[in-house]
Amino acid sequence: MSNHPEVRDVAQRPARFPLPVILAAAGVIATFTLGLVVQATAPKPPLIVLADSGIFAEGSEFAGDPAFTLDYVAGPELSGSPGTGSVHEMVVQGSPTDVLSQLAPLFSLEGEPRESRDYSEAWPGYVVGDEDWENPSLLLTWKGSGSWFYTNPTAYPEPVCEEVPAEEGLEELPGWECSPADPGLELPTASEARRMAWDLFRNAGLEANFEDVVVLTDDEWGVGVSAAARVAGEKTALEWTMFWAPGPVLASATGHSATPVYRGEYETVSPRDAVDRVSSGSWWGAPPIDYEAPYEDFHAEESMVLDDSFFDQPIIITGATTTSLLIWDSDGGQWIVPGYALSYGASDFAATTVVSLTADTLRIEKPELTQPLPEPDIAQRRG
Secondary structure, three states, X not given: OOOOHHXXXXXXXXXXXXXXXXXXXXXXXXXXXXXXXXXXXXXXXXXXXXXXXXXXXXXXXXXXXXXHOOOEEEOOOOOOOOEEEEEEEEEOOOOHHHHHHHHHHXXXXXXXXXXXXXXXXXXXXXEEEOOOOOOOEEEEEOOOOOEEEEEOHXXXXXXXXXXXXXXXXXXXXXXXXXXXXXXXXXXXXXXXXHHHHHHHHHHHOOOOOHHHXXXXXXXXXXXXXXXXXXXXXXXXXXXXXXXXXXXXXXXXXXXXXXXXXXXXXXXXXXXXXXXXXXXOOOOOOEOOOOOOOOHHHHHHOHHHOOOHHHHOOOEEEOEEEEEEEEEEOOOOOEEEEEEEEEEOOOOOOOEEEEEOEOOOOEXXXXXXXXXXXXXXXXXXXHO
């Protein structure tokens, strides 16, 4: 510092600025500080948003109806420890015309892909072949899992049916017995069907194992097989199917063209906390396909008979198994997310599923109310 008195006085004199400059500086500091606060406290947007469509959700037909109130209670066996789980988004990649151009030759279809007659922005559909339900066609939905459907309406000729009179003394109505139009035509064996389906499925992009291809039906009417697609090595609810009619003629096939994209690991609620989500139905997800479940005994399950007392007592959840679930977001997109299979009895049917992602990652919103359609003009109707 200079020892000169004039210089020393100037150096020690506080700086004076016009009031507008001081206010502007204060505004910059306040804005900067407020920005830090907002950034620190503003919640991050959720990864997934679902439209609230649960059967008992607010606004549904059964909401608030005491006759349909289901009270689920966590049993003492359930863990209270949260966890983590992986999330995959099903993403359609490339273009629908390219996908159809790759799939069509697998079904011996020719022609240029085009928009389907039912095309809409909400559900964009594309097709190769005729949409007259008289000739083979391949339809692709370019959304969600990118599902596709091949059908050959000519595969099943009109069956031969005979009326069967009701037994005397019974109040039953007459019935019908039907048989294939050409019962002598050949069909692939179950093993042949599995092998043919596996070859086509792999060429169409299925991620699975050959052992995942199972026989659904094998009789005089036809042979059908199915496979559950795997994501990250685990089975999902994404099903691929193939059916042959006598001839043999390929009658139909279904699959998915979207690619599962890994979005990361996310926190999950505990099985005990997940029980509170079950009653609304809003947190439900489609579980992996289980071909070994005894579906043939469905009607014999006593636990499926709901008497008046079913809604009068709480349903105790006694078991929880981690699983992957397929869900649909509010825009029609599909995701594979972590969840629990919750059981409340010994039967395979005494179970339900619930998504386990935290509310920070998955948010459920009430669907927007739509305006009612205008009443038709009576005068125009008369014209």
